[in-house]
Amino acid sequence: MKRFQRFNLDSLLLPLLGVAVCLLLWQILAGSNLQVTSRDDFGDMVTVTKRVGLSKDLPSPGETWTASKNYVLQPWAKRGELDQGILAFTWLSLKLVAQGYAIALILGTPIGFCLGLSKAFAKTFDPIIQILRPVSPLAWLPLGMVLFLSVKIRVPGAAAPYTASELASIFTVAICSMWPTVLNTAVGVRAIPQDYLNVAKVLKLSRTKTLFKVLVPATLPYMFTGFRLSLGIAWLVIVAAEMLTGRPGVGGFLWQQYNALSYAHIILCILTIGLVGYALDRLMSLIESRFKSA
Amino acid sequence: MSHHLELSQIGKAYPSPKGPAVIVQNFNLKVAKGEFVTLIGHSGCGKSTVLSLLAGLSEPSEGVIVLAGKEVRGPGPDRGVVFQSPCLLPWFTAFENVLLGVNQVFPNASRSERHQVVEYYLSIVGLADAMHRRPSEISAGMRQRVGIARAFALAPKMLLLDEPFGMLDSLTRIELQQVLVDLWRRDQKTAVMVTHDVDEALFLSDRVVMMTDGPAAEVGDILTVPFPHPRNRQEILDHPQYGELREHLIEFLEVHAHRKRPAFPPAEKAPDSACPQIPPTARSESATPPSAAVAS
Numbered sequence: 307m308k309r310f311q312r313f314n315l316d317s318l319l320l321p322l323l324g325v326a327v328c329l330l331l332w333q334i335l336a337g338s339n340l341q342v343t344s345r346d347d348f349g350d351m352v353t354v355t356k357r358v359g360l361s362k363d364l365p366s367p368g369e370t371w372t373a374s375k376n377y378v379l380q381p382w383a384k385r386g387e388l389d390q391g392i393l394a395f396t397w398l399s400l401k402l403v404a405q406g407y408a409i410a411l412i413l414g415t416p417i418g419f420c421l422g423l424s425k426a427f428a429k430t431f432d433p434i435i436q437i438l439r440p441v442s443p444l445a446w447l448p449l450g451m452v453l454f455l456s457v458k459i460r461v462p463g464a465a466a467p468y469t470a471s472e473l474a475s476i477f478t479v480a481i482c483s484m485w486p487t488v489l490n491t492a493v494g495v496r497a498i499p500q501d502y503l504n505v506a507k508v509l510k511l512s513r514t515k516t517l518f519k520v521l522v523p524a525t526l527p528y529m530f531t532g533f534r535l536s537l538g539i540a541w542l543v544i545v546a547a548e549m550l551t552g553r554p555g556v557g558g559f560l561w562q563q564y565n566a567l568s569y570a571h572i573i574l575c576i577l578t579i580g581l582v583g584y585a586l587d588r589l590m591s592l593i594e595s596r597f598k599s600a
Numbered sequence: 601m602s603h604h605l606e607l608s609q610i611g612k613a614y615p616s617p618k619g620p621a622v623i624v625q626n627f628n629l630k631v632a633k634g635e636f637v638t639l640i641g642h643s644g645c646g647k648s649t650v651l652s653l654l655a656g657l658s659e660p661s662e663g664v665i666v667l668a669g670k671e672v673r674g675p676g677p678d679r680g681v682v683f684q685s686p687c688l689l690p691w692f693t694a695f696e697n698v699l700l701g702v703n704q705v706f707p708n709a710s711r712s713e714r715h716q717v718v719e720y721y722l723s724i725v726g727l728a729d730a731m732h733r734r735p736s737e738i739s740a741g742m743r744q745r746v747g748i749a750r751a752f753a754l755a756p757k758m759l760l761l762d763e764p765f766g767m768l769d770s771l772t773r774i775e776l777q778q779v780l781v782d783l784w785r786r787d788q789k790t791a792v793m794v795t796h797d798v799d800e801a802l803f804l805s806d807r808v809v810m811m812t813d814g815p816a817a818e819v820g821d822i823l824t825v826p827f828p829h830p831r832n833r834q835e836i837l838d839h840p841q842y843g844e845l846r847e848h849l850i851e852f853l854e855v856h857a858h859r860k861r862p863a864f865p866p867a868e869k870a871p872d873s874a875c876p877q878i879p880p881t882a883r884s885e886s887a888t889p890p891s892a893a894v895a896s
Contacts, residue, residue, distance in 0.1 A: 504683065508675045
């Protein structure tokens with residue numbers, strides 16, 4: 307009983323303490339307004355507001371909250387394309403992430419299987435994968451823009467066809483987030499115990515049966531690790547893609563507010579990006595553990 | 601009388617930098633229908649290699665294996681294999697593991713017929729209550745029972761057992777030997793088993809094939825076990841000939857430990873380098889604790 311209480315206390319209080327320490331550091335670092343009253347050249351008393359502090363343009367926690375209140379408390383508001391509630395922006399970003407991520411999984415998993423199963427396939431494509439893998443999303447995006455400049459894809463029922471910048475963002479998310487899935491699946495396939503393969507051989511299972519009854523279940527834990535890493539990267543990439551394309555979304559909003567000298571909103575965006583990324587990761591590991599125990 | 605299984609001039613060699621590494625050579629064996637034959641020999645001598653050739657998991661470099669009038673080419677469910685580690689798929693229950701094989705062998709049977717076969721064999725090996733548990737939820741002994749049930753449920757032409765009890769404690773081993781011998785008598789299966797346990801060989805088999813030490817192992821001697829079936833462990837232990845047969849086997853194993861490589865003490869008689877690429881089925885062979893017989 308005592309142990310349980312202690313556990314609860316630690317797992318609640320200590321993280322809060324961590325947050326408090328960070329807020330304090332932020333407060334110390336941030337600038338504040340100082341009212342200075344002095345007599346000017348004409349002999350009049352004037353009051354000027356000056357920014358002072360270690361980093362005087364950095365808004366303090368309080369100022370950040372005051373400036374962001376509107377976006378947080380009306381999370382779904384839409385006042386203009388680039389002036390929406392924070393959840394509305396997040397939703398726009400997540401929609402693109404979901405599409406790119408889906409493509410990454412649909413392409414990445416079979417590629418991973420081929421890499422793991424065929425030595426020839428691995429030898430042929432491994433160098434290319436190793437070269438493409440470290441390429442930054444910022445480098446892929448312009449290529450995507452060029453690729454989809456004149457492509458019109460219209461989903462039935464949708465109000466407007468995909469724009470080039472949307473397609474380029476999806477492309478970038480897909481190609482950047484694919485690699486962890488590809489590589490982890492390949493590792494997982496290679497790590498299948500020979501015993502399982504012998505069972506499949508001795509029972510003379512067909513190729514399809516071997517794939518779905520033996521290979522896929524045996525690889526699943528590795529695949530899910532890949533899926534989780536891929537989702538993390540997809541979320542990183544969408545922010546970068548939106549900043550470059552200026553599309554409405556968390557990343558686009560962040561860049562616009564930077565250009566508008568509205569620094570508090572940058573912090574709001576960073577916190578949102580972090581929280582959403584964390585939530586996605588938790589969600590994936592929840593699904594993962596569900597699958598592993600099944 | 602024609603033989604159910606015939607191995608003639610079987611040889612197996614793996615390529616290695618220093619020329620082919622011969623594991624087994626000039627291996628001849630004829631097994632009658634319904635006979636239980638045991639291969640015995642030191643760890644790494646190539647007995648598991650012979651079994652994996654029979655299972656079709658690897659191909660002989662020389663010679664042919666004929667089973668029921670047909671040459672063995674590649675693996676297939678006409679031979680029920682019981683591996684040393686039970687090799688159950690952990691994402692399936694015991695029932696599903698057996699069913700996977702049964703579905704494969706009886707594709708034309710109705711669903712309920714196939715389920716009946718699975719249930720029948722799982723109950724016979726004593727798992728009626730644990731059928732729907734996963735391998736992780738049952739003991740090692742129970743897992744090997746599933747392995748045995750799976751092999752028999754395939755209605756195979758013969759059984760191949762690769763040290764099936766090597767990883768079990770001695771009490772469980774004795775229990776499972778009884779399960780195996782009962783099932784074998786009921787189904788009248790031809791069986792080839794690999795072991796390095798002298799007592800196990802004498803209890804289960806009609807003939808014991810002693811293999812010389814590798815590399816280049818051959819059939820050294822064949823011992824016919826005269827005990828009548830059905831067998832009872834205590835009766836066999838009390839049998840006047842038991843001690844003599846046991847002595848014969850142990851003597852053979854000792855002689856071969858010393859003759860081939862006199863420079864080495866017996867404990868090092870089978871260094872790993874002797875079998876550079878033993879197929880995976882034989883992987884954990886050297887890791888099993890030596891049984892009474894081999895610790896010569």
